[in-house]
Amino acid sequence: MIAFFRLNDPYRLIGIFLLLLVLRLPALLGWIPALQPQLGWMVLGENLAAGDSLYEGIWDNTGPFAAAVYWLLDALFGRSLLAHSLLAMLVVLIQAAQFNLMLLNFRAYNENTYVPALIYTVLAHLFYDFYLLSPPLLCLTFLLLALRNSFKVIAGMGKDESLFFLGAYIGVAAGFYLPALAYLPALLFALLLFTGTKPRQYLLLLIGAALPLVSITLYFFWQDNLQNYYFSYFLSLSIFGTDNYLSTLFLLGLATIPTLFFLVGLYRFSSRNYTITQTRMQQAIFYFLIAGLIAIFFSAERSGFHLLLLVPAWAFYISHYLLLIRQHFKAELIFWGFCLLLVALNVLVLTRMVPELDPYIDTERLHVQPRPEQELVEGKKILSLGRDLSLYQHARLATPYLEWRLATRQLSELNYYDNLVDAFSYFHLDTPQVLVDDAGIVPQLFERMPTIASRYQQSSRFPHVYVLREKGVAAEDN
Template identity: 40%
Template sequence: MLSYFRINDPYRLVIIFFLLLALRLPVILSDSGLTAPELSHMLVGEKLNNGASLYEGLWDNIAPLSALVYAIIDFLFGRSQQAYQYISLFLVAFQCLIFNKMLLDSKAYNENNYVPGLVYGLLMSFFFDFFTLTPVLMGLTFLLLALDNLFDHIEYRAKEDEKILNIGIYLGLASLFYLPYIIFGIAVILCFMLFTGTVARRYLLMIFGLMLPLLLTSGYFLLQHRLTVFIYNYLNPIWQFQTDNYVSLLEILIIFSVPLAFFLFSLFRISQRARFNNYQGRLAQVMFLWLIFSVLFTLISGELAPNIMMIFVPFLSFFIVHAFLLFYRRWVAEIVFTLFVVATVFFSLGAYFDFFFTSKYMLNDKYMVDYTAGKKWEGKRILVLDKNIASYRNAIPATPFLNWELVEGLFRNPEYYDNLTIIQQGFSEDIPEVIIDKHAVMPAVFDKLPEMKMRYRKEGEVYYLKS
């Protein structure tokens, strides 16, 4: 199979697309393994599509462009996991095109072929958690476009100011899909300093491009009189350093042990065989800088989940491709590549369909949403005061208070007038039929709002609206 892609023929990208489809189709057709982040994104799209205003009528730390995409998907398809997965498939195929074109144009390897796009596509299909449409995936598209322009800048020393501006704009757009991507602005500045002779004016041009999408977005929320809630919901959480650990670091290392092993193998092959020219050496150094900032990206992302790890895919693909192309005996390369493909199938489909050991690291109640969760509240408008939002699986979210981490301070401190006013307004505009109070915060709220208390009856940790 590898030899087939070692030909400089654009039609090979079509074959990569169908290979991605074949790897993902069993998961897409099963339509049963919903994750907690997927459910959260669906709820955001549903609330916005029902007329809620972002960050005011909906409290969540999702980035504005991601929220817009989910609202459009909900308008077109409703709560459709398959819609997320098909859109993700086409987006990954587009990223394969960008990645392969970037490395072809930059002459990163000694031969021109479509192996980079193939390896990138396989790594983006390595685990079923990569198969859905996440803010990380959407933002990664613009990060790759920024990297493409950066490679051009390193090669030609940026005789075109337009490419410098584009780098900043792409990074700014990526951060509007997922805020932690903004850290790669520092990575670009370091690349300018270490690998180019960029003049000061062009540093300022890149920073202007980076800030322009953020300033325009801030201006929009300012005109809508929602700038304060925009800052609180979108910008403020990145400084809180709170992490949702859906899986442990050890589990992440086990899940992605094969790509890590192939990367270490590629370093060994490169050290033994590779003969980089000066430009290729600079590109390798840029990718190692990418690794450093990818680690920082995961630290500030606010969650530890397998889909966050796709930020490492461009870095891993860059070096793993080198390893495959350095085999003198092509039959050996074919064997090693076949092992890589087989591992991809087992680690992605095996975990999802529970026939491989990695399933025990992912098929857990904290990350996977039970299909029957909240069945007894099906069709009812509910409020879940907890990080575990599985009860929304068959219900409708009520009130603006979707993200518990953002609203916990409100419900735990109802003695403050502003907090109480926000809660009362949220309930009056969209009163829930069911309140699931996992942390026993409602008694203190009801003490301050006795009229609201009269409308509910309590059964354990659940409050029901009286008929």
């Protein structure tokens, strides 16, 4: 495999496409379990396509550009897992190609090769939630374009427009995933160290970064939705608390295999002679890695797919390590060993073949769980109060309360008159047919809103479930 992609032949990208198709088969054939983040994005797209406004008609902290993608997919295909999977595959293909062509154009290695695209493609399947069409995946396309422009400036080929677009690409990336702003100071630092960029040009870069974000802000200002935009969009930073799908220990375990290979590649870089430009690009990639770690730290939700932000740096250094191995058989052996470790990791997590690892593998929060209330809510408009989104798999969301961290800021503080009025309005205008009270706050809600409470009957089978009465008669539990 390494020998095949080591040749400098653009047609090797066809091989990348075929490899990607094979690696994506589990997602395309529906073998990957349903995951909560994807379900949340699909519910978001569904409600936006139905006419709800982002951050006002539906409360979520997804970036506006990513939300627009989910809206468009639902408008075209409905709740289609296949559409999400195909678009995610296309995005990875584009990223692998642009990553490799960038390294070729700036001669980042001492030989021209398509091995970086190969390693990038393999690393983009590190864990099974990497298959998702996530905001970090979408924003990474523009971060790679920003990295390309930084290489252009470092190589002495960049002009004023290169710096402007470098900032603009980071601004667009932040429109998909706000913590991507961490890449701005990282690349600024690289330019400050390695180039003679003038203060005027730095100002141009900052204007480029601000332009997409100012445009987004003006849009929500014109929609009279600025306050909701502020509290929802900027709550996508972990300074307001985190909601982890996977534990920090588990995430560190996922990163262990590529990090070990990365460290070996980093060491091998330090033991070779390179041109000044190559050395500067290597250091810029390292700062790119640090920015990815900072972005993950500030992310309000953490799952395996957030590690996608580290894939370019991992792929850069691991490719270098493999290219320095002159014995082709040894390079192939190491590459296939690396691939087998990644496959074994996913198999172990999915099948729980080793019971001793169960205390360290906690994916319950990540997966959509089967619930006994599913039959009761199927096909209805419901509100599930709590972090678990599983019941929305076969139901639609009523009221704007999708993201629990945002919803609880209002629903747990109904002593404030504005919160009470808004909550009453939401329940009155978009009344849920079923209320599922995982958080245990419905009694407090009903106490503050007796006219809403009078419309519901507690389920006889599930004490935490409340069913809407129909024409004065309680709806049947089934």
